[in-house]
Amino acid sequence: xxxxxxxxxxxxxxxxxxxxxxxxxxxxxxxxxxxxxxxxxxxxxxxxxxxxxxxxxxxxxxxxxxxxxxxxxxxxxxxxxxxxxxxxxxxxxxxxxxxxxxxxxxxxxxxxxxxxxxxxxxxxxxxxxxxxxxxxxxxxxxxxxxxxxxxxxxxxxxxxxxxxxxxxxxxxxxxxxxxxxxxxxxxxxxxxxxxxxxxxxxxxxxxxxxxxxxxxxxxxxxxxxxxxxxxxxxxxxxxxxxxxxxxxxxxxxxxxxxxxxxxxxxxxxxxxxxxxxxxxxxxxxxxxxxxxxxxxxxxxxxxxxxxxxxx
Numbered sequence: 001x002x003x004x005x006x007x008x009x010x011x012x013x014x015x016x017x018x019x020x021x022x023x024x025x026x027x028x029x030x031x032x033x034x035x036x037x038x039x040x041x042x043x044x045x046x047x048x049x050x051x052x053x054x055x056x057x058x059x060x061x062x063x064x065x066x067x068x069x070x071x072x073x074x075x076x077x078x079x080x081x082x083x084x085x086x087x088x089x090x091x092x093x094x095x096x097x098x099x100x101x102x103x104x105x106x107x108x109x110x111x112x113x114x115x116x117x118x119x120x121x122x123x124x125x126x127x128x129x130x131x132x133x134x135x136x137x138x139x140x141x142x143x144x145x146x147x148x149x150x151x152x153x154x155x156x157x158x159x160x161x162x163x164x165x166x167x168x169x170x171x172x173x174x175x176x177x178x179x180x181x182x183x184x185x186x187x188x189x190x191x192x193x194x195x196x197x198x199x200x201x202x203x204x205x206x207x208x209x210x211x212x213x214x215x216x217x218x219x220x221x222x223x224x225x226x227x228x229x230x231x232x233x234x235x236x237x238x239x240x241x242x243x244x245x246x247x248x249x250x251x252x253x254x255x256x257x258x259x260x261x262x263x264x265x266x267x268x269x270x271x272x273x274x275x276x277x278x279x280x281x282x283x284x285x286x287x288x289x290x291x292x293x294x295x296x297x298x299x300x301x302x303x304x305x306x307x308x309x310x311x
Contacts, residue, residue, distance in 0.1 A: 001028035001233060001270070009202075012234050013222035018200020025206060028233045030225075035271040035308040038261070040076070049078030050260030053127035054253070055120055055145060056134040059110020062088040064135025064161065066095035067246050067294050068253035072131070073098050074301045075257025075272070081127075083120055085112050105141075112141040117148045124149060129156045131256040133163025134249040142166060150177055156259050160184045160252040168192040175213045180227070182215045182265060184252055190218060202232060215265055217255075217273060219248060225269045233270060237277025241284035246294030251276045254301075271308070278304040 004027050010017055012029065041048065052072050057065030062084070069082040069092070080099045084092045085106035093101040102123075104116035124130055132149055136142045146166045149157060156179045159167055164185050167174060171194060174181055187197055190204065197204040205218055206229035218224040225233040254276055258268035279300040283292040 001034050002031055003027065004029050004234070009234060012236060013201070015197075016201045016222065016224065016234070018198070018203055025202065025229060026231045027202075028231070030233055030235050030270045030274045032274070032308050034267075035274055036267060037076075037258075037271060037305070037309060038263075046078035049076060050128045050262060051079045051126060052077045052081070052256045052260040053123050053130045054080065054082045054134075054256060055112075055130070055132040055149070056082065056136060056249075057084040057088050057092060058112070058135060058137040058139075058142070059085070059087045059106075061135030061137070062091040062095075063246055063294075064249045066092050067249040067298070068131060068134045068160075068256070069096050069099040069101070070298050071250040071253030071301065072257040072260070074298060075254045075305075077257040077260040080257070080260075081123060083116075083123065085110055085116070087111075107139055107141050109137065109139055111137040111139045112145050114141045114144045116141060117144055120145055121148060121152050124153060124155075127155050128262070129158065129256050129259040131158040131160065131252055133158075133160035134252055136162035136166075138162055138165055143169075147173065150181075154178050156182060156265065158182045158184065158252060158255055158259070160248065161189070164189045165192055168194070171212075180213050180215050182217070182255070182259075182269070184217045184219060184248065184255070186219045186248065190216075205229070205232060215269070217251075217269055219251070223273050223277075225266070225273060227266065235270075235273045235277055237274050238280045239277075239284060239289065241287075241289040241292035242277070242280035242297070244292070244294060247276075247280070247297060250279075250294050250297045275301070275304045275308065278307065
């Protein structure tokens with residue numbers, strides 16, 4: 001990472017500064033060399049590259065589930081298990097290749113029912129990381145699932161999308177998990193958690209992390225990565241071509257894939273966010289800013305990974 005000044009930060013993202021007054025905080029920007037991904041052992045097998053569990057989707061939001069699962073697999077996880085409500089099982093299974101897709105009981109709205117909790121917790125026991133939230137919905141079953149995972153998980157847990165929205169009603173649970181939760185909110189979800197960006201995104205993160213135990217990727221133009229209020233990293237990649245539903249699901253899956261392989265959370269977060277934005281930049285350069293889809297981000301993932309591995 002390269003340390004930057006407030007003046008340089010304003011060139012990356014003027015909105016991060018708000019009124020320009022900041023507490024004492026060290027600011028950094030991610031550079032290609034910071035994506036120090038380990039070389040894969042020639043004789044390695046799938047279990048050495050980690051197990052990821054993804055709990056996602058409901059009727060009408062099947063895309064979120066398979067986008068996250070495919071991103072996790074393409075990011076190098078050895079074994080990706082995607083658990084979805086049985087209402088979308090066939091769709092998810094058709095859109096995944098190496099991922100193990102398992103149907104769990106669904107409620108009348110096509111989301112997870114409360115009967116899904118036991119099977120999910122059984123799989124959680126062998127997972128190296130759990131991602132929960134993409135396309136999940138906010139029904140009683142989804143809420144029961146999120147809360148059960150938070151209480152039972154002994155591995156890192158990524159909360160995305162509706163996982164974050166559900167947590168907003170149980171905010172005290174954030175501070176009692178085995179590992180600090182890794183949250184990936186956009187600004188609207190951050191506000192639902194009780195955060196504020198009224199005085200700028202940097203101030204909002206610092207204030208929130210003074211009161212809560214969490215690791216946060218605050219998504220948006222020039223996403224911010226922070227674990228505490230003393231050090232915040234700005235991501236320089238990505239652009240308006242990525243401003244479409246589903247892009248965040250790809251990022252969440254990439255993050256799960258890197259964490260499954262045992263990368264420290266900060267390295268995994270910087271690499272996932274940087275590479276995710278790079279996928280968008282590569283796709284936009286060829287397809288134009290209007291026509292990039294989340295599926296295109298998956299297609300450019302190999303090129304993005306190769307670019308940093310060759311550094």
